[in-house]
Structure formats: C-alpha cells, structure tokens
Amino acid sequence: MTIDKEKNLSSDVLRIAVVDDDEYNCRTIASFLKPLQCPVETYCDALHFLEVSMQNGPDILILDLRMPSIDGLDVLKEVKKRRPETDVVIISGTADKLDAIQALKLGAFDFFEKPVSRDEMMATVKRTIRYREVVRERNRFADQLSFVSQQEAKRWGIGALVGKSEAIHQVVENIIKLQRAADTSVLITGESGTGKELVARAIHFGSPRASRLFVPVNCSAIPSELAESTLFGHVKGSFTGATSDRQGCFETAHEGTIFLDEIGDMPAAIQIKLLRVLEDGVIIPVGRATGQTVNARVIAATNADIHAKIEAGQFRADLFYRLAAFNFSLPPLRSRKGDIPLLVEHFANLFCTEMGMPVPQIEPTVMELLSNHDFPGNIRELKNMIERALIESGGGKITTSHIHFLRAPAPAAHTPKTPRDKAASASLPANFSEAGKMLAEKAVAAANGNIAEAARQMGISRQKLYRLIETKNTDS
Numbered sequence: 328m329t330i331d332k333e334k335n336l337s338s339d340v341l342r343i344a345v346v347d348d349d350e351y352n353c354r355t356i357a358s359f360l361k362p363l364q365c366p367v368e369t370y371c372d373a374l375h376f377l378e379v380s381m382q383n384g385p386d387i388l389i390l391d392l393r394m395p396s397i398d399g400l401d402v403l404k405e406v407k408k409r410r411p412e413t414d415v416v417i418i419s420g421t422a423d424k425l426d427a428i429q430a431l432k433l434g435a436f437d438f439f440e441k442p443v444s445r446d447e448m449m450a451t452v453k454r455t456i457r458y459r460e461v462v463r464e465r466n467r468f469a470d471q472l473s474f475v476s477q478q479e480a481k482r483w484g485i486g487a488l489v490g491k492s493e494a495i496h497q498v499v500e501n502i503i504k505l506q507r508a509a510d511t512s513v514l515i516t517g518e519s520g521t522g523k524e525l526v527a528r529a530i531h532f533g534s535p536r537a538s539r540l541f542v543p544v545n546c547s548a549i550p551s552e553l554a555e556s557t558l559f560g561h562v563k564g565s566f567t568g569a570t571s572d573r574q575g576c577f578e579t580a581h582e583g584t585i586f587l588d589e590i591g592d593m594p595a596a597i598q599i600k601l602l603r604v605l606e607d608g609v610i611i612p613v614g615r616a617t618g619q620t621v622n623a624r625v626i627a628a629t630n631a632d633i634h635a636k637i638e639a640g641q642f643r644a645d646l647f648y649r650l651a652a653f654n655f656s657l658p659p660l661r662s663r664k665g666d667i668p669l670l671v672e673h674f675a676n677l678f679c680t681e682m683g684m685p686v687p688q689i690e691p692t693v694m695e696l697l698s699n700h701d702f703p704g705n706i707r708e709l710k711n712m713i714e715r716a717l718i719e720s721g722g723g724k725i726t727t728s729h730i731h732f733l734r735a736p737a738p739a740a741h742t743p744k745t746p747r748d749k750a751a752s753a754s755l756p757a758n759f760s761e762a763g764k765m766l767a768e769k770a771v772a773a774a775n776g777n778i779a780e781a782a783r784q785m786g787i788s789r790q791k792l793y794r795l796i797e798t799k800n801t802d803s
Contacts, residue, residue, distance in 0.1 A: 341456060344385035345369045346376045346402065347418070348394040352443070356389055359448045363456075373397045377405055384410045387455050389448075392419035392426060400429060407434045414455050418443055427683075437683060454685055457676060488522070488529075489673045490666030494658040501655050502526060506533035512605060514590070514650045515628040517657030520705030523628040524588060526657065531584040536624060539583030542576050547592035554597045556613050559604075565614025577610050580623035590650065591631035591642060598643045605649040625650065660702040660709060667698050670706070674713040675725075684722040692727050700732060711777050718771075718778075767795035 343365050345356045353369035360367050368385065370376035374396050388406060392399035399417060406413050414436040419426060427438040437451050488495060505513055513530065515523045524543060531541045549557050556566075560575030576585055587593070593601065604610055605625060609618040627650045636642035660667070671689065679686045693716075702708050716729035770781035770792070782792045 341365050341386040341459070342384075343367045343387045343389065343452070344376065344380060345389045346373050346394075347371065347389075347391035348373070348396070349391070352391070352441075356443060356448060359443075359445045360452060362449070363452065373399070373402050377402065384413055386413060386459065387452060388413055388415045389452075390415055390417055392417055392430070400426070400433060403430060403433050403435060414459065416451055416455065431683065436680065450685055454679070457686065488525075489670050490663060491669065492658075492663040492666050494663050495666065498526065498655070498657060501653075502529050502533065505530045505653060508653070509534040509536055510624060512624065512650050512652045513626045514633075514647070514654045515626065515657065516633065516654070517628075517630060518659050518703075518705055519630045520707035521657040521659060522706055523630075523657060524586060527584075527586045527626045527628060530626060531586075531624075534584075534624075536583050540580055541584050541586065542580040542623075543586045543588060544576050545588050547589040551594040551596070554594050555600065558597065559600065559610045559612050561613035562615050565612075569614070573612075575610065575612060577604060577621050577623050578619070581621050582623070584624045584626055587625060587627040589629055589631075590627040591629040591633055591636050593642075595641070595643075598646050602643065602646045602649060605646075660705045664698050667709070668694055670709055671697065671713055674710050675717065678714050678717050682717065684717070687717070687720055687723055687725055689725045690727065693725055693730060696727050696730055714778050715771070767792055 343360060343363075345353050345367065347353050347356070347369075348371055350369075350371050353371060357367045357369050368380065370380070373390075373394050384406070390399050390402055390406075394402075399419075403415055403417070406415060411434070415430075415434065417427070417430045417435045417438040418441055419438070420441040430438050436455055439447060439451065488499060505511065513527075515526060517523055527543075528541055531537060544558070546554075555561075556569075556573065556575065558575050558577055560578055561569050561573050563569055563571050587601075600611075604621070608620050608622060610621050611618040633642060633647060637644050637647060660670075671694065675686050675689065697709070697712075704711075712730060712732075715731060716725050719729045720726075767781070771778065774780040778792060787795075
C-alpha cells in the first residue's frame with residue numbers, strides 16, 4: 328500500500344482509495360487526482376484493502392473490476408454492505424456492458440473503461456464530490472431527516488425539502504415536532520406534487536414508531552364498496568368473494584403509521600367508522616360482531632379544500648377536528664421560487680447519477696425561464712421536466728429548447744380514421760432498434776414526461792427505457 332497525501336489538509340477533506348492489481352495503474356490514477364488535494368490510498372491487493380481500510384473506509388473508492396484475488400463486483404458488494412455511504416467508481420479493461428449494469432445495480436456511482444484518461448478521471452471524481460456536497464446540503468438537518476429510508480432519500484432526494492426558503496424551514500420544524508409526538512394524528516394539506524407523502528414518511532421514520540410499518544392508503548383509489556374491508560379487514564364468508572379472513576390496513580399498521588392520502592375523497596359511510604377508530608382505537612372487521620384494539624398513528628393528507636367539503640356536507644366536521652390535532656400545509660412551488668435553482672441542481676445531479684452521465688451546464692436563460700413558471704404540478708412537475716431535459720440534451724448543455732411546459736391534454740373527439748390516417752398508423756420503423764426507440768418515446772409522451780410511469784407502463788426498468796431512447800440507428 329502507498330499513501331499520497333498533500334499537506335495542510337482539513338479534517339473534512341474526502342478520502343479516496345484506489346484498488347487495482349496493477350501497481351502502475353494505481354500510481355497513475357493517484358497522480359491524476361493530486362490537484363484535488365485529497366488523501367489518496369492505493370492498494371494492489373483487494374483482500375488487503377478489505378482487511379485494513381474499511382473500518383474507517385474511504386469516501387470515494389476507485390475499483391478495478393477484474394483482479395486475481397477477488398472479483399471487483401464482490402468487493403463492491405462487501406463495501407456497500409460495510410459502508411453504504413462510500414461512493415464506488417468502477418474501472419474495467421473489458422467492455423462488458425452487462426458488468427456495467429450489474430455494478431450500477433449493486434450501487435456503483437459510475438463505470439468506465441480502461442485506459443483511464445486524466446480528464447475523464449478528474450471529471451468523474453469531481454462529479455462524485457459534487458453529488459456528495461448536494462447530499463450533505465440536503466441533509467443539513469441530518470438528525471431530523473435521516474429517518475427517510477436510504478433508498479427513498481437517494482432516489483427522490485427528499486425533494487419537497489430541498490431549499491432555503493422560510494416556508495421549507497417551517498415544514499422541517501413541524502416534522503421535528505411531530506416526530507416527538509408519536510401518537511398525535513396529523514392532517515397535511517397542499518396541492519398535488521408538493522410532497523405530502525414524503526413528509527408523512529419523514530414524520531414516521533423519525534418517530535419511535537419507525538421500526539414498525541408505514542402503510543400508505545390512497546383513499547380515492549379504493550372502490551366505495553371495498554373501502555371498509557380494505558381499511559378494517561373482513562372475515563371469511565362476510566360477503567360474496569370473501570373466501571378467507573383478511574387483515575385490514577389498520578391492523579397491518581398496528582404500532583406503526585397509516586397514511587390516508589386524499590382523505591377528502593373517503594366515502595361518507597366510512598368516515599363515521601374512521602371517527603370511531605380515532606376516538607377509541609377499536610376496529611370492527613366486516614362480518615365480525617366484536618371489535619379489536621389497534622394502535623396505529625393516523626397521518627392524513629388532501630389536496631382538496633377540506634373546509635369547502637365540510638360546508639357542502641361531503642366531509643364530517645367532527646372527523647376533521649379529530650384528524651387535525653396538528654394541521655399544516657405544504658407550500659406550492661410558485662410561492663418559493665427562490666428554491667428553484669437548488670431544486671434544479673439537486674434533480675440534475677440525481678438523474679445524471681442514475682443515467683451515468685456528467686452533470687451538464689445549464690444555460691442561465693433556463694433558470695430564468697423556470698423561475699418565471701408557476702408550476703401547477705409543483706415539485707413533481709419540475710422533477711419530470713429536468714429528467715426529460717437531460718434525456719433530450721444527451722449529456723450536452725441544457726438550453727431552453729430542452730424545457731417543455733406540459734399542459735393537461737383536452738379529451739380528444741373520436742373521429743373515424745381516413746385512409747391517410749390508416750396508412751400512417753400502419754407504417755413501421757425500419758428496424759427493431761428504431762421500433763423500441765419509437766415505443767419508448769411514445770410511452771414518455773403519454774406519461775407527460777414521467778419516466779418512472781412510462782417505464783411502468785412498458786414493463787421495463789428506467790435504465791432500459793433510457794437505453795431505448797438513446798438508441799441510434801446503425802442499420803443500413
């Protein structure tokens with residue numbers, strides 16, 4: 328092992344390790360990284376690295392994929408098991424795309440082939456450092472925000488909580504208070520896309536109930552005739568189709584948290600039953616004469632004007648007061664436009680990491696354009712917009728031509744197809760690659776730019792969707 332350290336390093340400087348069975352490659356990569364003034368440790372023996380370095384392991388690990396003592400993927404697995412916060416960059420002398428995909432699935436930050444150039448290595452490590460800085464800024468309330476599951480925090484970036492505005496600081500303060508009050512029912516209001524479920528998860532995972540289940544329920548998606556059974560369960564034979572006993576969501580959430588999203592759409596007949604549960608903690612499954620006690624914290628959310636629903640007789644006032652023991656609203660994005668640049672940077676770093684591309688330059692006119700938009704879809708709309716812009720730019724500079732403001736499509740009138748329409752719809756792409764690309768682009772368009780939804784509709788992974796979209800026609 329050799330150590331290359333610059334003088335006068337501060338205690339918070341990132342530590343980098345290089346593991347490659349080729350000593351020359353180790354020294355070369357270490358020399359590439361000297362301008363960063365970070366301590367760089369090199370190891371030619373991966374097993375020795377795992378023995379001596381992982382207790383206080385590196386922040387960034389540059390790891391060879393093919394080594395005689397142990398496979399690089401096995402080292403990656405062990406590193407992620409022992410120290411998940413270490414960001415791993417895989418280098419390989421073999422251009423095996425399956426290995427690259429497997430490495431990324433196992434948690435690698437990036438993957439590229441040998442020979443390694445100085446510029447490529449510096450760009451990759453700098454991008455890793457930038458990503459870590461964004462994560463650190465996002466988690467500046469570390470003790471308060473670490474409750475969100477690691478996967479959710481990494482994937483969505485606690486999107487609703489990125490920002491420096493007073494409105495977001497107030498939301499964080501409310502979350503902290505509600506983590507301590509682990510039995511208090513909560514009502515979160517706010518427009519669609521402002522992050523209500525994410526905040527509910529934050530409250531749960533920071534509370535003493537964190538070790539038990541968080542059970543989300545979309546009240547608007549449950550057929551009214553199944554709502555009671557879904558929430559409170561049923562016994563075998565209680566109605567047609569009840570072929571066995573079924574545990575309801577409240578029982579599943581016992582000693583944990585049940586999140587009732589779109590509570591304003593809950594059927595009136597169920598509202599009175601929910602009120603009883605909130606008052607005495609007893610549920611009565613369908614078909615059972617006696618009740619059973621449950622201890623589930625209730626967090627509810629709605630994007631509706633709940634007071635208007637009460638006045639219209641569509642929502643019980645007494646249920647509202649029971650739910651709203653603590654009531655607060657999430658701000659729409661248009662009221663915190665000063666946070667938009669931070670959110671853009673956050674989502675750009677997030678999606679570039681997933682796509683395996685460097686974070687591109689964003690023209691100032693793009694920020695100006697975004698800052699002047701009202702974002703009716705709030706955080707969700709901005710997130711989807713940045714994801715689409717990155718795909719269209721292909722890793723190049725993002726300009727205003729890559730920004731698309733979506734509008735809800737008007738219902739299309741049904742008209743018979745003309746012979747020309749039929750001929751156009753019957754036309755086929757020239758090859759299978761182009762066919763896949765066309766289907767992927769149509770799925771993204773149908774999902775209004777929502778990549779995750781498009782991938783779900785096609786039954787493929789997000790990474791596969793990215794590859795289809797980036798397909799180039801090489802057939803003649």
